[in-house]
Amino acid sequence: MSLKSLTHLQRLEAESIHILREVAAEAQNPVMLYSVGKDSAVMLHLAKKAFYPAPPPFPLMHVDTTWKFQDMYKLRDKAAADAGMELIVYQNPEAKEKGINPFDHGSLHTDMWKTEGLKQALDKYGFDAAFGGARRDEEKSRAKERVFSFRTASHRWDPKNQRPELWRLYNARKNKGESMRVFPISNWTELDIWQYIHLEGIEIVPLYMAEERPTVERDGMLLMVDDDRFPLKDGETPVMRSIRFRTLGCYPLTGAVESTAKTLPEVIQETLLTTTSERQGRAIDHDQAASMEKKKQEGYF
Amino acid sequence: MTTQDKDTIYKTDALIAEDIDAYLETHQHKTMLRFITCGSVDDGKSTLIGRLLYDSKMIFEDQLATLEADSKRVGTQGEGIDFALLVDGLAAEREQGITIDVAYRFFTTEKRKFIVADTPGHEQYTRNMVTGASTADLAVILIDARKGVLTQTKRHSYLVHLLGIKNIVLAVNKMDLVDYSQEVFDEIVADYTTFAQSIGIEAFVPIPISGYMGDNITAPSENTPWYSGTALLPHLETVEIDSTKEPQEAPFRMPVQWVNRPNLDFRGFAGLIASGRVQPGDPVRVLPSGKTSKVARVVTFDGDRAMAVAGEAVTLTLEDEIDCSRGQVIVAAQAPLEVADQFESTVIWMDEHEMVPGRAYWLKIGTQTVSATVQHPKYEVNVNTQEHMAAKTLDLNAIGVANVTTDREIPFAPYGENHDLGGFILIDKMTNQTVAAGMINFALRRAQNIHWQATDITRDDHAAMKNQKPAVIWLTGLSGSGKSTIANIVEKKLARMNRHTFLLDGDNVRHGLNKDLGFTEADRIENIRRVGEVAKLMTDAGLIVITAFISPFRSEREMVRQMMQPGEFVEVFVDTPLEVAESRDVKGLYAKARAGQLKNFTGIDSPYEAPEGAELRIDTTEMTPEQAADLIIARLIP
Numbered sequence: 001m002s003l004k005s006l007t008h009l010q011r012l013e014a015e016s017i018h019i020l021r022e023v024a025a026e027a028q029n030p031v032m033l034y035s036v037g038k039d040s041a042v043m044l045h046l047a048k049k050a051f052y053p054a055p056p057p058f059p060l061m062h063v064d065t066t067w068k069f070q071d072m073y074k075l076r077d078k079a080a081a082d083a084g085m086e087l088i089v090y091q092n093p094e095a096k097e098k099g100i101n102p103f104d105h106g107s108l109h110t111d112m113w114k115t116e117g118l119k120q121a122l123d124k125y126g127f128d129a130a131f132g133g134a135r136r137d138e139e140k141s142r143a144k145e146r147v148f149s150f151r152t153a154s155h156r157w158d159p160k161n162q163r164p165e166l167w168r169l170y171n172a173r174k175n176k177g178e179s180m181r182v183f184p185i186s187n188w189t190e191l192d193i194w195q196y197i198h199l200e201g202i203e204i205v206p207l208y209m210a211e212e213r214p215t216v217e218r219d220g221m222l223l224m225v226d227d228d229r230f231p232l233k234d235g236e237t238p239v240m241r242s243i244r245f246r247t248l249g250c251y252p253l254t255g256a257v258e259s260t261a262k263t264l265p266e267v268i269q270e271t272l273l274t275t276t277s278e279r280q281g282r283a284i285d286h287d288q289a290a291s292m293e294k295k296k297q298e299g300y301f
Numbered sequence: 302m303t304t305q306d307k308d309t310i311y312k313t314d315a316l317i318a319e320d321i322d323a324y325l326e327t328h329q330h331k332t333m334l335r336f337i338t339c340g341s342v343d344d345g346k347s348t349l350i351g352r353l354l355y356d357s358k359m360i361f362e363d364q365l366a367t368l369e370a371d372s373k374r375v376g377t378q379g380e381g382i383d384f385a386l387l388v389d390g391l392a393a394e395r396e397q398g399i400t401i402d403v404a405y406r407f408f409t410t411e412k413r414k415f416i417v418a419d420t421p422g423h424e425q426y427t428r429n430m431v432t433g434a435s436t437a438d439l440a441v442i443l444i445d446a447r448k449g450v451l452t453q454t455k456r457h458s459y460l461v462h463l464l465g466i467k468n469i470v471l472a473v474n475k476m477d478l479v480d481y482s483q484e485v486f487d488e489i490v491a492d493y494t495t496f497a498q499s500i501g502i503e504a505f506v507p508i509p510i511s512g513y514m515g516d517n518i519t520a521p522s523e524n525t526p527w528y529s530g531t532a533l534l535p536h537l538e539t540v541e542i543d544s545t546k547e548p549q550e551a552p553f554r555m556p557v558q559w560v561n562r563p564n565l566d567f568r569g570f571a572g573l574i575a576s577g578r579v580q581p582g583d584p585v586r587v588l589p590s591g592k593t594s595k596v597a598r599v600v601t602f603d604g605d606r607a608m609a610v611a612g613e614a615v616t617l618t619l620e621d622e623i624d625c626s627r628g629q630v631i632v633a634a635q636a637p638l639e640v641a642d643q644f645e646s647t648v649i650w651m652d653e654h655e656m657v658p659g660r661a662y663w664l665k666i667g668t669q670t671v672s673a674t675v676q677h678p679k680y681e682v683n684v685n686t687q688e689h690m691a692a693k694t695l696d697l698n699a700i701g702v703a704n705v706t707t708d709r710e711i712p713f714a715p716y717g718e719n720h721d722l723g724g725f726i727l728i729d730k731m732t733n734q735t736v737a738a739g740m741i742n743f744a745l746r747r748a749q750n751i752h753w754q755a756t757d758i759t760r761d762d763h764a765a766m767k768n769q770k771p772a773v774i775w776l777t778g779l780s781g782s783g784k785s786t787i788a789n790i791v792e793k794k795l796a797r798m799n800r801h802t803f804l805l806d807g808d809n810v811r812h813g814l815n816k817d818l819g820f821t822e823a824d825r826i827e828n829i830r831r832v833g834e835v836a837k838l839m840t841d842a843g844l845i846v847i848t849a850f851i852s853p854f855r856s857e858r859e860m861v862r863q864m865m866q867p868g869e870f871v872e873v874f875v876d877t878p879l880e881v882a883e884s885r886d887v888k889g890l891y892a893k894a895r896a897g898q899l900k901n902f903t904g905i906d907s908p909y910e911a912p913e914g915a916e917l918r919i920d921t922t923e924m925t926p927e928q929a930a931d932l933i934i935a936r937l938i939p
Binding site for chain 1: 332
C-alpha cells in the first residue's frame with residue numbers, strides 16, 4: 001500500500017481545523033476575533049474549510065480602534081459577507097467619547113481601544129471563547145502560550161494557571177464567568193502563512209503589496225498618511241514612496257518598509273531575504289522589555 | 302564545519318533571489334517533523350535549539366542584536382553569543398536561569414518544517430515533558446559527554462518510550478569538552494544501549510555533537526573524523542517518521558467531532574482521521590451503537606475527495622440515515638474497534654492535588670467526554686529506576702498503573718496501537734483543571750464478559766405498582782445539623798400518605814454494608830458511592846429513598862446525582878452553621894474531635910463543601926424540623 005505523505009501545510013491545516021471544530025462543539029458562545037491582517041485572513045479561511053458546506057457557526061468580531069487603514073475596513077466587510085458570517089464591530093464608547101488617538105495618547109490608545117475594548121466586547125456579548133490569530137513564532141514569550149488560553153472572569157492571564165495540552169485533547173471546560181482565548185494557528189510561522197495565502201489564493205489587504213503611497217518619516221519609522229486625520233508636523237510633507245507593510249495595525253502605529261514587491265511571490269521573496277523580524281514594524285512592542293508578556297497578562301492578545 | 306558547507310546546504314538565498322516560484326514549489330512539498338529535546342539543566346538543550354535556529358537562519362538581525370546585548374548582560378558564555386537566550390522565554394524564568402514550561406520553536410530547511418518542544422529537565426517537571434512528548438514524532442535525548450548516562454537520562458528515555466515515541470536520537474553533547482574523544486562517545490553509547498534495551502527501546506541513533514561549537518549539527522565535523530554517521534540536522538531532515546506512517550497502515554477510524562447539518566439535505570460527520578484511509582463506498586460501522594452503512598462522500602472545501610488518509614480533517618456523508626453524534630467513532634466495518642468501560646491504564650498525575658481513588662473525574666478521549674473513576678493504583682513507577690512501588694494514590698508528577706472505570710462503554714484502542722484512540726486526559730469536575738494524562742493499556746475482561754441482564758418487570762412497572770414516582774431525597778450537612786431528625790419526620794409523613802419509602806441513615810449503614818470503611822477521604826468517597834448504588838437500586842424498585850449523610854464533598858454528591866434518572870435526585874442542604882452544630886453536639890463528637898480523639902472530622906479537620914445548586918436549602922436556625930419536612934414534601938409532591 002503506497003503511503004501518502006502529508007506536507008507541512010496539510011498537517012498544519014488539519015490541526016487548525018480540528019481546533020476550530022473542538023471549540024465550536026464545546027464552547028457555548030464562541031466568536032472569531034478578526035483583525036483584517038494576514039493571520040486573520042488565514043484563520044477565517046480555515047474556519048470556512050472546517051465547517052464547509054455550512055458557514056462557520058460563530059460570528060466575526062472586529063474590535064475597532066477607528067484608526068485602521070481604509071483598505072482594511074473595505075476588506076473586512078467583504079470578507080465577512082463572502083464567508084456568510086455575521087460581523088460585529090465594537091468600538092469602546094469611552095475611547096470614542098474621549099477622542100483617544102495614537103498621536104496624542106501613546107500607549108493609552110492601545111490600552112483603551114484594544115485591550116479595554118476587547119474586554120468590554122466579550123462581556124457585552126457574553127462570548128466564552130474567542131479565536132485569535134496569534135502565532136507562537138511571533139515573539140519569545142508566545143512560544144509557551146497554550147492553544148487554549150484561560151482567562152479569569154476579569155480577563156487576566158495567569159501564567160501559572162494554564163492547562164497542559166496533550167495529544168489532540170483540549171480541555172475546554174471552564175467555570176462560570178471564565179473565558180478562553182483559542183489560537184488555532186499557534187504552530188504556523190510567518191512563512192507558512194505566506195505560503196498558504198499564496199497556495200490557497202486567499203484575499204489579503206492590498207497594503208501588504210508594494211505601491212506608491214504618501215509617507216512621512218518619523219523616529220526611524222516610515223508612516224503612511226492614510227487620511228487627513230494624520231497631523232503633519234512643521235516641515236513635514238508627505239512623500240510618495242513605494243512601500244508595503246509587513247504587519248497591519250493602526251496606521252499611525254504601523255511602520256512601512258520601502259519595497260518594490262508587487263506580487264505575492266515577490267513579497268515572500270523579500271520576506272525570506274529580509275533581516276528584520278516581523279514585529280519590528282509595530283511601535284507597541286518597543287515600549288519595554290518583555291512587553292508582550294505584560295500586555296498579555298492585562299488581557300491584550 | 303566550514304562556512305561554505307553551511308552555505309551550500311542551508312542558505313538558499315540564491316534560489317530565493319533567482320527563482321522564487323521554483324523555491325515556493327519546493328517548499329510547498331515539504332514535510333513536517335515535530336520533535337522534543339530532553340536533557341538535564343546543564344546539558345546544553347537551549348544552546349542546541351538556539352544553534353539550530355541560528356544555523357537554519359531563523360534569527361533575524363534585530364533579534365540577533367537583542368541576543369548580543371542580552372548575552373553580555375545575563376549570558377553565561379562571557380563575551381560569546383549565548384544561544385540559550387534565544388529560547389528561554391518568560392521574563393521571570395530568564396532571571397532564574399531555567400526554563401519552566403513547554404516552549405515550542407519553529408525552523409525550516411529545504412526538506413522539512415520543524416516544531417521543537419523544549420521542555421525542562423528538572424525532576425519536578427515530568428508533567429511538562431510528557432506534554433511535550435505527546436505530540437512529538439521524534440525525541441532528541443541530550444547527554445553531557447563529560448557526565449555520561451545519568452539518572453535524568455534514564456528518566457527522560459523512560460518517559461519518551463512511555464509516550465510511544467519510536468524515533469530516538471541520542472545526542473552526546475559537549476564533545477568539544479572531552480577533546481572529541483571516540484572512546485568517551487563509544488562508552489556512553491554502550492552504556493545507553495544496555496539501559497535502552499532494558500526498558501524496551503528497540504532502536505536509537507547516537508550522534509556526537511557540540512551545540513556550542515556547532516560540530517555535527519548541520520554537516521559532518523572535521524573534529525570527529527571517526528564518526529561516519531550523518532550530522533543531526535540532515536538526520537532530522539531525512540528520517541522516516543513512524544508516527545505518521547504507522548497510522549496510515551492501520552484500519553480506518555475517525556472520531557466524530559462535529560455533525561454538520563446546514564440544511565435538511567446534508568448531514569455530514571466531521572472529524573480528523575485517526576488511522577487508515579477512507580474512500581466513497583467503504584462499508585463503515587458507527588461505535589458504540591454498532592450501526593452500519595457505507596461512505597457516500599468524502600467532503601472538503603476544496604471539493605469531494607476520492608480518498609482521505611490518517612491525519613486529514615474531512616467531513617463524511619453516509620448512504621443511510623443512521624444515528625451518529627459527537628464522540629462516536631466511525632470505523633471500517635470489517636475491522637471495528639473494541640468497546641469497553643473498564644481499562645487498565647497508565648496514569649500520569651499532573652495536578653497539585655493528589656489523585657482521589659474512587660472520585661469521579663471527566664475523562665476526555667478522542668472527541669468524547671465521559672465520567673470516570675480511577676481505582677487505587679496497582680503500583681507507582683519510580684521514574685528514575687523504573688521500579689514498581691506500592692502506592693495508595695498518585696501525587697504531582699507521579700506515574701502509576703491503575704484501573705479506570707467509565708460510566709458508559711467507549712470505543713478505544715490500546716495507546717500502543719493508536720495515540721488518538723488510547724490517550725486520555727482526566728479533568729477535575731470542580732476546578733475544571735486537567736489533572737492527569739492517561740494511556741489505555743487494555744480493557745479488563747470483567748467489563749467485557751458481564752453483560753447487563755434485561756429483566757421483564759421494568760423500573761416503570763415497579764413504580765406504577767406503587768403508584769408513585771421514585772426519588773432520592775439526599776440530605777447533606779454537618780454532623781449535628783439535624784439531617785437524621787428531619788429525614789425521620791419526612792419518612793413518617795410520607796408513610797401516612799401511603800408512599801413507599803426507605804430511609805438510609807449514615808450511622809446505620811456504617812454498622813453493616815460499610816463497616817469496613819473508615820473516615821479517610823477515599824473511604825468517605827467509597828461510603829457515598831455504595832450508598833448511591835443502593836439508593837439507585839431502590840429507585841429501580843420504585844421506592845422513595847431518603848438519605849441522611851454528611852457527604853461533605855461536592856464531587857461525590859454530583860457522582861450520585863449522575864447515577865440517578867434525570868429529575869429523581871433532590872439534594873437538600875441542611876444548613877446549620879458550625880458553631881450551632883457544635884453547640885448542640887448531640888453525640889459528643891465535636892468535643893472528641895476538638896480534643897484530637899477523632900480524626901478527619903468534618904468541619905474540624907476535614908472540609909465541608911457546601912452545595913452550590915441544591916434543590917432545597919434548609920436554614921435550621923430559622924425553621925423547625927417539622928417545617929423543614931413539610932418543605933421537602935411540598936417539593937416532592939406538589
